Amino acid sequence: MRAWIWTLVVLIAAVTLALVLREHSGNVVVLVPPYRVSFGLNFAVVAAIVIFIVLYVTLRFISWISGSPERFRLWRGRRAQNRDRALLESGWLNVLEGRYDQAEKDLSKLLAKTRSHSSRVLAGLASARAAHNQGEYQRRDEQFKQVQDEAAKDERLKVAAATAMAEMWLDQGNPQEAVALLQPLQDVNARFLHTTRLLLRAYRQLGQHDQVYELTRLLVRRSAIDRDEALAAIEEAAAARIKAGGIEQFKTVWSDLRADEKTLPIVALAAAQVKAEADEYDDAARILEAAINVRFEPSLIMAYANCTPEHYARRLSKAEEWLRKYPNDADLLAALGQLCLTGQLWGQGEHYLKRSMKIRNDMRIHALLGNLYDGLGRSQDAMRHWQLASAVVVGALPSVRTSRSLPAADTQADPDIVDTAFVPDAVIADPADEQPMAASAADFYSDDPASPTPAVDVITPSSTTPAASSSNDDDEYFDSALPPGVDTSIISDRPDRRVD
Template sequence: MSSWIRIIFLLILAVLLAVVLREHSGNVLIIAQPWRIELSLTLAVLLLIALFIVLHVLLQWISWLSSSPTRFRSWRGQRAQRKDRSSLEQGWIGVLEGRDQEAEQKLARLLARTRSSDTKVLAALALARSQHDNGRHAQRDETLEQARVAAAPQPKLQEAVAVVRAELLLDQQRADEALALLQPVYDANPKAFNALRLLLQAHWQLGNQAQVYECVRLLQRKGVLSAQEARPYIERAVTERLAQVDEAGFKSTWGDLKKEERLWPSIALGAAAFHERLAQPRDAAKILEAALNQELDPQLLSAYSQCPPDDVARRVAKAETWLKQSPNNADLLTALGNLCLKGQLWGAGERYLQRSMALRNDVRIHALLGTLYDRLGRSHEAMSHWRLAALAAGTLPVLHWDSVLPAADMRSDPGAPDALPDDAPRMSAPAQSWSAPEAASAVGYLPEESSYEEDVPRKPTSGSPLVDTSDDDLYFDSAPIPGIDLSQTSDRSDSATSAAGTSQDDISRTA
């Protein structure tokens, strides 16, 4: 549009000039001895215009010729810049695509030939990233040092180098070094949110939960960190703080939390544990109930079922209201069973635990049923559930129901008077069909139907003299303790000494 306006303006100017020259038909006389030149005014004006154009073109051409070296250097620089940019793009693309060898070759050549500090820094950072991914940390540090030197004149590039170096150090779990690099960057530029994110990770690795909480809150206020991303940081920081604060610190911490954050299971558990330490079970119950109204979390239910006996009735009534909404919640039924055990409500506790076991076969349910039946005097059922709990736990060796642990091998015990020779046959429990595991603590328990005494062969009573097996000393190590004189410790040593003397007399008489 502007070009059309200029053309119209020039046309109007030309028309006006033609009209003026037509009305003023004068002559121009130029006398330069011995010449006398006479021209019309119109011709003189046209010649002046033509002369101006020719001189302008001539001067422009002379200027262009004189600036040729500068323009040539600029052209070469632009060509090198385009080449460097292309190499940098290809190198970064290679790093991102995983073609590390080809990318590192291009970036190394670019780093060696380029004269641009910006390009050198960017190429060094890309090369350092590739070397870090391949585990060549020494070469990575050398490349980052080159980037730091190249970025010295420009603060923005120095910040970029520090942030990238800190990120790579955090990947190596070297959080203290990363923190030393990131803190000055954030102090100089509070809007460096990427540096603040990395500061959060550094404090998280170092376990500085107070600083973690501050960084998370800053990132949330700036809209950089979403609530879902911030939750694990807040949960851990607040939980550890609640485990250490006093009453004033608890009020400050609890008041700083949002309403929905107080209902998170880990935070509710930490707050409840704080009130339990201060012997305030009602306050702990209120916090747990508020969280359980939001979600019937198993950990919250387990903590809610741990209470003093005078608070059992109120908690059972509250838990039964949740049971109306979730009648098939095994964790809630287990918690109700545990509460009934604490309140000695044996019948209700058995019903709740049986319903829970029908939904899920769990170690804790069997353990609670075993405790319940043990208090009711139903030892056989209690032992059965305890065995099932041990079996479900999977931490004890699998043995037979109606067998005991095999006898200890005492052939190498120098203090055992009834030690058997090496070639004597070893006794073992009779082989039986497997049905369930048995804990080592239940060795003395023998069901009525057990035929242990009939199946297990006894030691012969004839032959060499044997010590009475009813003696409790056989269940202890009989080897002497180095450096201790048994004659000075107990009356047990006297009997041992007299027995030794009698044996020596018998040997001499026999000889």
């Protein structure tokens, strides 16, 4: 269609020119002594146009002939550039796909033929990455040295090479070398966000928490890090800074944290520990309470239960308020039991610990019950719960088969026997014979798996009225345990176990 349009335009121009020239009948005379040339005006115009076209074409042809070497050089450059691009693309694709042998072939061919510094740097980095993924770290380092020499003349290539190599060193677990490459880049220009993230990763591996804290703040201000990742880094770094600074620098470090960061579990635990070591137990309690109100974490509850007898009352009252909100939380019930043990509230402590054990039977609760019964003088019950606690840590201990030539040993008091399931049938004690000594154990239930779980009402010989029977209602629980310091051997009908 375009050819037809141009043909029509040429025809119109030719007709127009013929009509215009038809009206001009003048002559053109050229005097060149001794010659005189005369021709018509129309012929002169046409001849001038033809001569112009011929001269223009001739000059263009001469120019094209003279520029052939340069044009040929450019053509060869474009061909080499296309070849380098194809080899580089193929090499990187093979590296990303895990075809390292084929990648090495393409990249070696490229390094041998290319004259471009950028292509050599990129090919060298790809080859170093392939060697790194194959675990050939020595060959990777040698390749990186060559890349550094090639990239020394170009600042952008130098930054790219340092960043890529630092990332490989971090993957290898060598953060010192990564910091040596990344820190100069960070000092020159802090806007390299990827460099900042890699530097943060290196400092976290090195455990340099001050730098981790500062870099995380920088990335948060520029919205270059995920919020959860930033909180995890700040939590770890802030807790370490609080422990390292101690009570002398506590105010400075603590005031630098935001309100939501102060309630992070690890930060709150570290701050409470520092305050407790400085005998500032009220401040430690307030820090833990603020964190528990935000996140009801078992580690915070356990730390809250650790206090001196002089400060247990306030913490016990606060924990009972939480119990109204979380009535079936095993960790909270265990913490209440521990606080009662600290305040020597034996009966109430036993009550909370047994409620916790009904929900979750773990080592800590058995250990606390063992301490409680040891404080009450019930050594058999204490030893039994300590055995159960050790069984949780060690696991199921194998039973030892004794020699037939020797008499059977009494293993009832053996600490290696952690449960009746591991005791021979001949020495299993009757659960009905192990009734609680203290009246505070009214809801006592046997630890024997063969016995029923519900509590058993116990009527002592001295009690003959129905009012002496115990109740299983957790809301109506009375502590009738003897106060600490009273010699139970004087008033107890059980034999005195003391050795004269």
